[in-house]
């Protein structure tokens with residue numbers, strides 16, 4: 136990979152995957168990222184049973200069955216409070232990581248998992264569906280925090296030459312979490328009327344394991360050194376992580392990096408919004424993140440069973456088809472890493488959104504013609520699988536990569552703040568609205584997703600340039616006509632000199 140050759144000094148020692156580093160990676164990703172994926176998919180399989188529970192609880196309380204519209208509303212709230220909580224969680228990242236540290240935040244974050252797990256676990260006993268909805272919000276906070284803090288923690292623990300590889304592990308564990316929830320949701324495992332509360336509550340297990348084991352892992356040495364000014368602890372942590380005693384070079388490098396970042400300063404979200412020279416870059420990442428979520432990828436994980444049931448897949452087969460989709464997702468997340476690394480961003484975005492758009496159109500036709508031939512459900516399943524593959528090669532991973540490439544170090548935290556908020560709020564919208572769309576539009580709900588894919592595709596076609604192997608300055612120049620600013624080096628409202636950026640973090644894949 137060329138990016139390592141660019142920065143690696145010839146005399147630099149190559150970091151090894153020591154036992155401490157491997158354990159910290161496994162514990163934090165299983166304890167946090169895995170849970171994030173698990174809670175995305177966990178409400179899919181037991182959805183009908185849970186809705187019956189909502190209905191019968193209501194009947195018991197008020198002496199009349201729940202109205203259908205109200206039940207749909209409560210159910211879509213149950214699903215979508217999770218990304219809504221994620222939005223708040225992602226806003227809490229900056230204050231928490233600086234106050235409690237990276238490891239400290241991950242440990243603290245388990246409150247937002249264990250408490251709601253208990254709430255969901257006892258919901259049936261105390262006959263309350265409200266408590267499930269509140270618990271989904273809290274466990275969403277946990278996801279919003281961990282989706283940001285785990286990559287940060289691991290990025291700061293890893294030696295440079297392993298940062299790319301270790302950066303993939305959280306993403307992989309999210310997809311494994313989704314798959315695991317789908318497997319446990321099989322009817323004779325836990326997706327039945329006696330198992331569903333246990334299934335919702337199981338999210339506390341990875342949290343408990345993390346709570347017990349993570350304290351033995353070191354805190355980020357970079358955090359100890361820069362924020363806490365505790366060189367002794369930082370040195371010890373680094374020695375454990377690297378497996379050798381001589382860590383002076385790396386410590387002083389951390390100091391240097393910190394100084395150059397300080398010199399560059401940090402753009403606030405507000406000042407980013409007012410930067411003329413970054414305007415269209417900002418619009419582009421907002422549209423790409425909206426396109427990523429509003430194209431309906433999470434509708435497939437939240438409501439898979441309902442979609443397959445509409446498509447005429449036999450009730451008993453649905454659970455296995457759902458598991459199959461989850462397995463394809465895991466596989467494609469691994470494959471995407473290599474594809475994204477090798478290929479241009481623009482091509483992947485265009486083809487990814489194109490494939491998703493086509494798959495949605497075909498799915499609509501298949502759903503519409505479902506009664507005519509017996510094998511139509513297989514066409515529908517194929518459409519969903521093609522959609523998942525299309526999404527995994529472009530719309531899922533690339534917006535993150537492009538955000539890193541379009542903004543330099545000083546503007547990146549603000550850009551990620553904007554991108555993250557758009558991500559969670561769009562995710563929330565899809566979770567909330569999809570059940571109503573499905574009821575109101577039937578097969579045509581997927582036409583909406585295909586239109587969104589098409590609009591995003593056209594925007595990217597017209598506006599977004601190729602960013603692979605381009606410097607920040609070159610990208611700025613490509614946007615300059617649209618931004619109506621003239622770019623001269625060292626001129627304008629922002630310094631345009633290149634800085635040594637953490638390029639090894641450029642490629643990172645999100646599973647959806």
Ligand SMILES: *[C@@H]1O[C@H](CO)[C@@H](O)[C@H](O)[C@H]1NC(C)=O
Pocket residue numbers: 190191194200201202203206
């Ligand atoms: C709620 O339960 C009642 C009685 O079991 C049933 O008649 C009604 O259709 C259910 N309502 C919904 C919206 O499922």
